[in-house]
Amino acid sequence: MSVRYADRFRIPFKGLKEGDHIFDFEIDSSFFEIFPESEIKEGQLHIEVILHKSTRMLTFDFFIDGTVRVPCDRCLEMFDLPVHFTYSLYVKFGHERIEESANALTIPEDDYFLNISQYIYEFIHLALPLRRVHPNDEEGHPTCNPVMLKKLEELSVEGNVQTNDERWSALKGILKNIN
Ligand SMILES: [Zn+2]
Structure with a gap:
């Protein structure tokens, strides 16, 4: 099941014209099941990906928006932490696949699609603050249990x-x- 689910995140860039292309994904707990080591198991997120395609390069802009369920560092109760994050992935063509850094990748010339699920996963984790606590209410009091x-x-x-x-x-x- 999870293999086919993961296929949804394939971007078939080869057949696309040069220019901008928009992809939308709604993700929930099924997404985090692709990554058994994931610290996050549940969440509701909208991911918009804008692909800028040029002759020698692909740039993917990720707009991540939603919530993930994490334990509160103050009261230990699970809560929905808001996540708003933007990050870019730069893809060049070369002889073999090389992960240059967290957001730069070289892929073989004859590749025709890129599965971006790994990047969505990593960027969501990058978006998490070190300290995760229940937000305060309007009067500035913590909404902890x-x-x-x-x-x-x-x-x-x-x-x-x-x-x-x-x-x-x-x-x-x-x-x-x-x-
Ligand atoms: Zn709390």
């Missing part, structure tokens, strides 16, 4: 869990007193 937050607070008090930062502040406090 209050029950979870309370539980976590209790646990950290009971277990006397301190982060490195807290230890560091305590140390700095001691140093100040010595001086």
Whole structure:
């Protein structure tokens, strides 16, 4: 099933005229099943790809828009993180396939299509912020699960869990007193 699903992301560039061509994709959990190692398992995203075709080069502009389901770093509950991201892929022709960098690729002269699913996958992951937390509401309060937050607070008090930062502040406090 996933092999055929992945075929949807083939762009048959050879038969296209020079100029701009637009492709649209709606992706959900089926997409992430193509990549079993994916950190993301669920999401709802619209991907618009504009291919600029010229004689010697293909440029793919990716416009990624939607949400992915990830655990909140603050309260651990799953939530829909908004993703808006634009990225370009540059494709040149050569003798063999070489992945030059995250967004530059050389493909053999006689290739006639490119499957861009790998790039959609990578660009979605590039779009994720390091810290993923529930967004704040209009009044600036986090929309985290209050029950979870309370539980976590209790646990950290009971277990006397301190982060490195807290230890560091305590140390700095001691140093100040010595001086
Ligand atoms: Zn949260």
